[in-house]
Amino acid sequence: MQWFGKGSNNVEDGRSGGGGKTILGGGIGIVIVVLGLIFGKDLSGVVSQIPASAGTEEVKQGVPADDAQGKFVSGVLESTEQVWDKQFQEMGKQYEYPKLRLFREGVQTACGNASANVGPFYCPGDHKVYIDLSFYDELKNRFGAAGDFAQAYVIAHEVGHHVQNLLGISEKLDQARGKVSEIEYNKLSVKLELQADFFAGLWAHHAQNLKDFKLDEGDIEEALTAANAIGDDKLQKQSTGDVQPDSFTHGTSAQRMFWFKKGFETGDIKQGDTFNSNNL
Numbered sequence: 154m155q156w157f158g159k160g161s162n163n164v165e166d167g168r169s170g171g172g173g174k175t176i177l178g179g180g181i182g183i184v185i186v187v188l189g190l191i192f193g194k195d196l197s198g199v200v201s202q203i204p205a206s207a208g209t210e211e212v213k214q215g216v217p218a219d220d221a222q223g224k225f226v227s228g229v230l231e232s233t234e235q236v237w238d239k240q241f242q243e244m245g246k247q248y249e250y251p252k253l254r255l256f257r258e259g260v261q262t263a264c265g266n267a268s269a270n271v272g273p274f275y276c277p278g279d280h281k282v283y284i285d286l287s288f289y290d291e292l293k294n295r296f297g298a299a300g301d302f303a304q305a306y307v308i309a310h311e312v313g314h315h316v317q318n319l320l321g322i323s324e325k326l327d328q329a330r331g332k333v334s335e336i337e338y339n340k341l342s343v344k345l346e347l348q349a350d351f352f353a354g355l356w357a358h359h360a361q362n363l364k365d366f367k368l369d370e371g372d373i374e375e376a377l378t379a380a381n382a383i384g385d386d387k388l389q390k391q392s393t394g395d396v397q398p399d400s401f402t403h404g405t406s407a408q409r410m411f412w413f414k415k416g417f418e419t420g421d422i423k424q425g426d427t428f429n430s431n432n433l
């Protein structure tokens with residue numbers, strides 16, 4: 154797999170400083186999200202205009218040229234930008250790039266504080282994918298080569314949640330919260346997760362051509378097994394307090410594999426409506 158292209162401009166490197174000084178940015182983000190909740194408006198656009206590094210000198214834009222791990226992440230993110238740019242164009246929409254924040258010791262987000270080992274997650278409040286690099290170390294150490302594509306898959310899955318946010322799909326879940334039973338709500342959560350897996354598969358389908366690599370069935374199975382073995386994100390919704398570790402099911406491994414493969418084989422976004430599918 155060759156990922157080391159130019160790389161994305163949207164990686165924020167917070168590895169050296171943790172998130173300890175981002176109080177200003179995080180604080181304003183939380184206030185705006187809360188205001189959004191009170192007035193029932195989507196103010197996330199406002200949040201994304203706040204500079205990520207407000208109040209801190211610790212977060213650098215981009216990654217050092219000699220940093221293989223950072224370059225890998227940046228290359229994968231760039232390929233998601235290329236793929237989703239085109240997908241949104243085809244829908245007559247404009248894709249808004251998410252930021253990807255690398256961290257190690259913990260980080261403050263518009264969704265609350267994340268401690269180390271929380272795993273990767275997406276925060277809709279600030280349109281950022283957060284990757285805890287100790288999670289990546291674990292993937293690599295425990296799963297060797299399989300960890301490589303697993304790392305790429307994790308980014309593509311989180312970017313899938315960003316796409317759901319932009320398309321208003323995650324909103325459906327917000328609206329259902331508190332209005333349906335917990336069992337119903339969990340079912341919707343699973344559908345959201347499986348669709349993020351489908352979107353990751355769709356990305357892999359199109360990225361293969363862009364980046365000139367070839368995935369076989371074994372790669373995919375290994376990667377998904379590796380990612381599942383360690384855990385996954387939880388879509389972060391709370392506007393205050395701490396980012397919660399994963400607490401609901403993402404669907405069975407077989408379901409996740411099914412939807413990833415469906416995206417991978419078809420590359421067709423119309424095939425990914427997990428919400429109206431009887432066959433999960």
Ligand SMILES: [Zn+2]
Pocket residue numbers: 310314346349385386387388
């Ligand atoms: Zn997820």
